[in-house]
Amino acid sequence: SALTQPASVSGSPGQSITISCTGTSSDVGGYNSVSWYQQHPGKAPKLIIYDVSNRPSGVSNRFSGSKSGNTASLTISGLQAEDEADYYCTSYTSSDTVVFGGGTKLTVL
């Protein structure tokens, strides 16, 4: 089943926010194959974190990832208006499949 993310989070410009992604020992907790995506309306998702905490080339270092047990987290520091978007996590699973989180809508106040 889908990984659990909060439906929405919000923050003011300059602040930091964290989005959680909770799974089980069969997915998030069992592997370091957690990725995060940013999706603006009408656009394709963009990979911003892979392997729990790695950033692809060109992604701002304001984005960081971590994991503790069955929960992965995405932190965005120095929040900017352009960060307002939907965010999704994914994980590899013990069934040799991929599972997405339900998505989190980030609002920059």
Add this chain to the structure above:
Amino acid sequence: QVQLQESGPGLVKPSETLSLTCTVSGYSISSGFYWGWIRQPPGKGLEWIGNIFHSGRTYHNPSLKSRLTISIDTSKNQFSLKLSSVTAADTAVYFCARDRIAAGEFDPWGQGTLVTVSS
């Protein structure tokens, strides 16, 4: 620069088969990596459909497996999706993407194509 582009009918009748193709440019799919399909119903979240390796080995979402066929044509640098017996619940934007290790690390993505299931 690797680019992916989805193509196929935008309207499919209920009970028929949805067929989409993803054309890859800037990279030879026979060189490696996994190639995936993801969909997003209007106003909803992302759902993994399945991946295929350049060898032809496939990985499927269990909830779609009985209706799903993913194939690859290295001569055309394309991979394809067929989903049979579609219903309105299969209406979605369908994306194709490259997956580095078949673990949900999708980059880059195609722009997506909306497929509507309706009579």
